[in-house]
Every structure is written in C-alpha cells, then in structure tokens.
Amino acid sequence: MYQYDAYDHKILEKRIEEFRDQVNRRLSGELSEEEFKPLRLMNGVYLQLHAYMLRVAIPYGTFTSTQLRKFAHIARKYDRGYGHFTTRQNIQFNWPKLVDIPDILEELASVEMHAIQTSGNCIRNTTSDQLAGVAVDEVADPRPYAEIIRQWSTFHPEFAYLPRKFKIAITGASHDRAAINFHDIGLEMVKNDAGKIGFKVIVGGGLGRTPIIGSVIREFLPERHLLSYLEAIMRAYNLDGHRDNKYKARIKILVKENGIDAYRDTVEKEWEAIKHEGNTDLPEAAQQLIFNHFTPPTYTHRARHKIDFEDFFKNQQEYAHWLSNSRHDHKVEGYAAVTISLKPVGGIPGDISADQMDKLADLADVFSLGEIRSTHEQNLVFAHVHEDDLPALWQELDKIGLATPNHGLISDIIACPGLDYCALANARSIPVAQQISERFGSDERAKEIGELKIKISGCINACAHHHVGHIGILGVDKKGVESYQLLLGGNADENASVGKILGPGFSEDEIVDAVETVVDTYLALREDGESFLDAYKRLGAEPFKGALYDAN
Amino acid sequence: MQIEILENLPAETLHIANSDSLEKICDGYLGSNAIVLNFPTFTDGRAFSQARRLRRSGFKGELIASGDIRSDQARFYAQVGFSALYFTHGYNKKVIESNLNRYTDTYQNSAFTESTVFDRRIAKIEAARLSGGGAF
Numbered sequence: 001m002y003q004y005d006a007y008d009h010k011i012l013e014k015r016i017e018e019f020r021d022q023v024n025r026r027l028s029g030e031l032s033e034e035e036f037k038p039l040r041l042m043n044g045v046y047l048q049l050h051a052y053m054l055r056v057a058i059p060y061g062t063f064t065s066t067q068l069r070k071f072a073h074i075a076r077k078y079d080r081g082y083g084h085f086t087t088r089q090n091i092q093f094n095w096p097k098l099v100d101i102p103d104i105l106e107e108l109a110s111v112e113m114h115a116i117q118t119s120g121n122c123i124r125n126t127t128s129d130q131l132a133g134v135a136v137d138e139v140a141d142p143r144p145y146a147e148i149i150r151q152w153s154t155f156h157p158e159f160a161y162l163p164r165k166f167k168i169a170i171t172g173a174s175h176d177r178a179a180i181n182f183h184d185i186g187l188e189m190v191k192n193d194a195g196k197i198g199f200k201v202i203v204g205g206g207l208g209r210t211p212i213i214g215s216v217i218r219e220f221l222p223e224r225h226l227l228s229y230l231e232a233i234m235r236a237y238n239l240d241g242h243r244d245n246k247y248k249a250r251i252k253i254l255v256k257e258n259g260i261d262a263y264r265d266t267v268e269k270e271w272e273a274i275k276h277e278g279n280t281d282l283p284e285a286a287q288q289l290i291f292n293h294f295t296p297p298t299y300t301h302r303a304r305h306k307i308d309f310e311d312f313f314k315n316q317q318e319y320a321h322w323l324s325n326s327r328h329d330h331k332v333e334g335y336a337a338v339t340i341s342l343k344p345v346g347g348i349p350g351d352i353s354a355d356q357m358d359k360l361a362d363l364a365d366v367f368s369l370g371e372i373r374s375t376h377e378q379n380l381v382f383a384h385v386h387e388d389d390l391p392a393l394w395q396e397l398d399k400i401g402l403a404t405p406n407h408g409l410i411s412d413i414i415a416c417p418g419l420d421y422c423a424l425a426n427a428r429s430i431p432v433a434q435q436i437s438e439r440f441g442s443d444e445r446a447k448e449i450g451e452l453k454i455k456i457s458g459c460i461n462a463c464a465h466h467h468v469g470h471i472g473i474l475g476v477d478k479k480g481v482e483s484y485q486l487l488l489g490g491n492a493d494e495n496a497s498v499g500k501i502l503g504p505g506f507s508e509d510e511i512v513d514a515v516e517t518v519v520d521t522y523l524a525l526r527e528d529g530e531s532f533l534d535a536y537k538r539l540g541a542e543p544f545k546g547a548l549y550d551a552n
Numbered sequence: 553m554q555i556e557i558l559e560n561l562p563a564e565t566l567h568i569a570n571s572d573s574l575e576k577i578c579d580g581y582l583g584s585n586a587i588v589l590n591f592p593t594f595t596d597g598r599a600f601s602q603a604r605r606l607r608r609s610g611f612k613g614e615l616i617a618s619g620d621i622r623s624d625q626a627r628f629y630a631q632v633g634f635s636a637l638y639f640t641h642g643y644n645k646k647v648i649e650s651n652l653n654r655y656t657d658t659y660q661n662s663a664f665t666e667s668t669v670f671d672r673r674i675a676k677i678e679a680a681r682l683s684g685g686g687a688f
C-alpha cells in the first residue's frame with residue numbers, strides 16, 4: 001500500500017492549517033456562508049438537510065486496519081457512532097459539527113487520510129477495481145497509476161473550477177468491476193502487440209439526467225504518457241465544456257455534441273503540445289518510487305484461527321451459501337478474496353457501526369494482512385484470505401453481523417441517502433431498500449433468483465446509479481407526492497447498457513410489490529440457468545410491462 | 553510564490569474573453585505588454601487554462617487575473633502563470649500572503665517552481681546516494 005513521505009505529510013498538514021483558518025473566519029462571521037461554501041466544498045464538507053456532512057476520501061478504495069480504527073474513533077467521538085460507505089468507495093460521516101471538522105481532519109491526517117476534493121467541481125477520488133492486484137483476470141495492477149493520478153490531481157491549480165465534477169475510474173481487469181464506461185474518464189489497462197502496458201482511454205461516460213456510455217478516445221496510450229494525456233483531456237474540457245447550464249456541464253455532453261472524433265482531434269493536438277513542453281509526465285524514477293509501494297505481499301500467511309466446529313456443522317448450509325456468493329478467486333493459489341456485505345436484511349446499505357469497524361479491523365489483521373477494500377457497490381472486501389481460514393472468518397464475521405450471504409443477490413442493493421439526508425431528493429431511497437431486502441429476506445429465495453442488482457436513487461442525479469441497475473428505481477416527485485419509476489436492463493460492467501423506464505411510476509406502497517411482480521415474471525419465464533439480465537435481453541420489456549400494468 | 557496586487561490596470565492592456573479557448577494564439581497577443589483574463593465568477597475556471605496556454609506560447613508580459621477573483625485562491629493564479637491580480641472588489645491581503653507562502657511543494661509543474669514533488673523525491677534520493685548515506 002502507498003505510504004506517505006515527508007512531502008505528502010507536509011502538504012496535508014498545510015491544508016488542515018489553511019482549512020482551520022477558514023473555519024475560524026466562518027465561525028467569527030468574517031466569512032458569510034456564501035463565501036465559505038466554495039472553501040468547504042473544496043474539502044468534502046457539505047451542508048445536508050439536517051447537518052454538515054464530511055466525506056473522507058479512500059483513494060481507490062484501499063485502506064488499512066489502522067485507518068479503519070480511526071474511522072471508528074471519529075464515528076464515536078464526533079458523530080453518532082456509525083459511518084457510511086459510498087458508491088465512490090469513500091466514507092461519509094453524517095453528523096459532525098463544523099467547529100470539530102479541523103480536528104477530525106487532523107485525526108485523519110495522522111493515519112494518512114484526508115477529505116481533499118471529495119466535493120466541488122474538481123477531479124474527485126479515482127475509483128478502481130476492488131480486486132486490484134489480486135484478480136485472476138488482471139493485465140496489471142491499476143493501483144500505482146491510481147495513486148499517481150491522486151497526487152497529480154491534488155490541488156491541481158488549473159482544474160479546481162471545472163464546469164462540473166470530474167470522476168476517473170481505472171481497472172486492470174477484463175471483467176469490469178469499476179464501471180469505467182460510466183465515468184468522465186475510464187481507463188482500462190491493456191497490453192499491446194509488443195507486450196507493452198498501456199491504457200485504453202474512454203471518455204464522456206456518465207449517469208445523472210443523461211446516461212451515456214463512454215466512447216473510446218484512444219485504443220492504446222503508452223503508460224508513461226498517462227498524465228500528459230489526462231491533462232490534455234482536462235484542459236480541452238475546462239475551456240470548452242458548458243458553463244451556462246449545470247445539466248449540460250459534464251464532459252459527456254461536450255463529447256456527445258462535438259462527436260468523439262472532433263473531441264479527439266482537440267485533445268490529441270493539445271497532447272502533442274504538452275509532450276513537447278515535457279514537464280507533465282513523471283520521470284521514470286519518480287514513477288518507480290510509487291510502484292515500490294505496491295510490490296505484492298509474499299503469500300505465506302495463514303491465520304489458523306480456531307473454529308467452533310459444533311456451530312460450523314450445525315450451520316454448514318449457511319456457510320456454503322455465504323461462500324458461494326462472497327468468495328472470489330485469487331491470483332495466488334490457496335488464497336481467496338472475500339466480499340463482506342454491508343447490506344444486512346432491513347439495514348441501511350453501506351452503513352457500519354463504530355464497534356463493527358473496530359472488530360473488522362482486528363479481523364483484517366488476523367486474516368488479511370491488515371488491509372481492507374471498499375467497493376462501489378457499498379460493500380467491503382478482504383483481499384488476502386487463506387482458503388483454509390474461510391470457515392473461521394465466516395464465524396467471526398457472523399458474530400458481528402457482517403456475514404450476510406447476499407453479495408450480488410437481490411438484497412445487495414445500492415441506495416443513495418435520499419430524502420432522509422439529501423436536500424436534493426424527491427423521494428426516500430433507504431426505506432425502499434430496507435423493505436425490498438425484507439421482502440426477499442429468505443436466503444433460499446434469494447439464491448433461487450440468482451444474480452440481480454437493484455439500485456435506488458432518490459432523484460435524477462442518480463447517485464445510486466439506477467440507470468445501470470438490472471432493476472433500477474428512481475424517486476420522482478409527482479405533484480408533491482413521492483413516486484418511483486422502474487427501469488430494467490441496465491448493466492455497469494464491460495457489457496454496459498442503460499436501463500429503460502417501464503411505464504408510469506408507483507407509490508411508496510406499491511413499489512415493493514412491483515419489484516416482486518418483476519421478479520416473479522422473470523422466474524416464470526426464465527430458461528434453465530438464465531440470469532435476470534439475460535432473460536430480460538431475450539424477452540424484452542413486454543412481459544414485465546404486461547404483468548405490471550395489464551393486471552386490472 | 554509571488555503575485556502582484558494592482559490598484560489600477562496598466563495602460564494598453566489587452567482583454568481576452570474567457571470564451572476564447574486560445575487554441576490558436578496570434579502574434580499580436582504575444583507582443584502585448586499586459587493581458588487581462590477574466591473570471592466572471594470565481595467558479596468559472598477557464599482563465600486558468602487560458603493562462604497556461606499563453607505562457608506556454610511564450611507570452612512574457614504582465615498576465616493579470618481579474619473579475620470575481622478570490623484571496624483564498626491566490627496561489628492557483630500564481631501557479632498557472634498569472635503575475636498580477638486586479639480586484640474589482642475587496643480582498644484580504646493577509647489571506648493572500650499566507651495562501652502564497654503556505655505550500656512550498658506542489659505535485660504539479662508550475663510557473664513558480666523549477667521542481668515538482670516528484671522531482672524533489674528523486675533529487676533527495678540522489679543526494680543521499682552521493683553523500684554515501686542510505687536513501688531510507
């Protein structure tokens with residue numbers, strides 16, 4: 001994992017000093033809320049419906065047990081005893097007091113964490129594959145490059161006030177777990193015919209009001225030119241992106257309006273100029289220094305943690321069920337990666353209590369080299385578990401309520417904060433997620449339904465990516481009443497597709513029944529072993545529409 | 553880092569609209585004494601990129617940021633190549649000073665520093681190697 005050097009520490013220290021001064025000026029009244037707003041937004045501090053919210057960056061979703069214990073401490077001391085993992089692999093605290101935030105940032109800095117650029121119209125936290133470095137289908141580990149992007153984009157003076165926020169995702173695997181087709185820039189590591197590593201660069205994808213699948217701007221970018229190429233894309237966007245209308249300001253609209261070919265011409269010309277200047281791409285030695293932090297661990301560890309055999313044999317069916325959807329193959333034989341679901345039945349997707357965090361940190365030390373990953377589906381991952389340790393890990397997770405066996409299944413729902421927290425919401429998301437997970441709470445039933453991703457956004461801003469849910473749910477305002485639209489057939493991976501709205505919306509009382517009708521229709525019509533998504537592709541929307549709207 | 557605060561605009565300044573992406577920069581621009589780039593609101597960051605392009609093309613004169621510019625961002629203006637700020641509203645000199653001097657290391661190349669954090673890391677290791685000590 002990357003470890004800060006003296007430069008990184010100093011920059012962070014200075015930033016906190018600066019922010020503390022800004023908070024003091026706000027508290028003394030020297031700055032108005034209007035003047036303070038852009039300053040706090042530079043640092044992940046939002047004003048929500050009821051309170052300030054602090055969003056902490058987890059660069060490319062990798063963190064340590066020490067950092068997790070710090071989150072637990074912050075949740076206890078400054079918040080209400082819990083944290084919330086987001087769809088950008090970050091963690092949010094929903095109830096901090098403004099006056100405490102500089103202290104919280106100092107606590108975070110002591111474990112090499114920050115809240116820089118987790119909000120505002122700037123380059124946000126780069127997200128990545130949660131199995132980076134251990135995935136079996138990986139060309140190369142994307143994390144060193146994600147770290148290079150993190151450093152390059154931190155306080156980039158030119159790109160602090162872009163037309164809109166800007167999100168980059170990077171993966172090194174052929175199966176896309178990072179949704180790179182739906183980011184402002186998506187990077188896929190590839191090998192060319194000469195065996196050299198580089199990036200396939202995708203630009204202009206995104207969700208929100210106008211969901212668009214990204215376009216390939218460059219099939220092969222040599223890896224040493226990553227930063228110069230990113231800078232060229234950013235500069236062209238900063239100068240030419242829409243500024244007059246917030247809803248047209250993302251890069252996807254610029255690319256769509258100009259066409260990818262025209263946009264590519266502009267970018268490539270700028271790229272040549274930047275390469276000619278020669279001061280943006282990293283010197284090889286500097287790149288190597290970052291790479292040194294990511295040398296793979298030597299896999300010799302095994303916890304040999306004691307197992308309660310009686311309990312194990314009594315519940316082995318549950319274990320088998322958990323294993324079947326939580327375990328992932330690993331590059332190194334004898335090891336596995338494990339998803340830890342943050343979607344207990346009836347719970348709030350992505351929430352975790354301070355006590356759970358502390359215990360999970362201990363388990364990470366015992367079972368997984370003290371390292372944890374967060375996923376864009378709001379779950380966590382242990383990436384280095386010995387296969388023989390799986391039963392013991394399962395038992396320990398179960399003791400702290402973190403062995404829900406639903407990863408990838410119907411109750412592994414992504415939901416945005418919605419009307420319970422968010423000032424922009426039209427409708428509640430969390431209660432709908434809770435009700436659906438209760439309705440399909442039986443493990444047997446969930447297993448029978450198989451892989452099914454439900455995503456629920458409380459408004460058109462699509463923070464929960466409802467367009468790419470196999471079943472997407474969108475909260476809308478229908479003459480002052482909360483209403484929910486259903487979308488089917490979205491997909492965020494390498495076979496990217498955008499879901500289509502089925503028809504008129506449903507009330508809060510009807511939406512869970514409507515989801516059940518869709519699921520039952522699928523179960524009745526599916527062919528052997530066919531997933532929901534495959535069945536939908538074969539059948540189209542009609543049978544689902546029929547079942548939902550023609551009944552009476 | 554440094555940046556001058558102007559009380560008045562110099563005579564014969566050239567104003568370039570921020571809708572001009574400066575993909576082509578005419579010789580006329582490069583020959584000017586002083587160029588003013590405008591931030592219609594502080595959240596409109598186009599002039600940052602315009603400044604970079606002008607400096608890259610060899611513009612050596614005074615490059616002035618004006619409009620809704622903010623004291624808390626002084627170093628960003630300086631880093632991309634502005635040499636002066638012209639405020640049309642109040643500013644806080646103390647905040648500007650501390651903003652300019654607070655960060656001595658940056659990850660990005662800038663008009664003010666010869667070396668980035670990346671360069672400095674290499675130099676540090678190189679120096680340690682030459683002095684015979686270990687780098688770590």
Ligand code: SF4
Nearest residue numbers: 416422425458459463
């Ligand atoms: S989708 Fe809408 S309601 Fe949900 S968090 Fe985003 S802005 Fe808020």
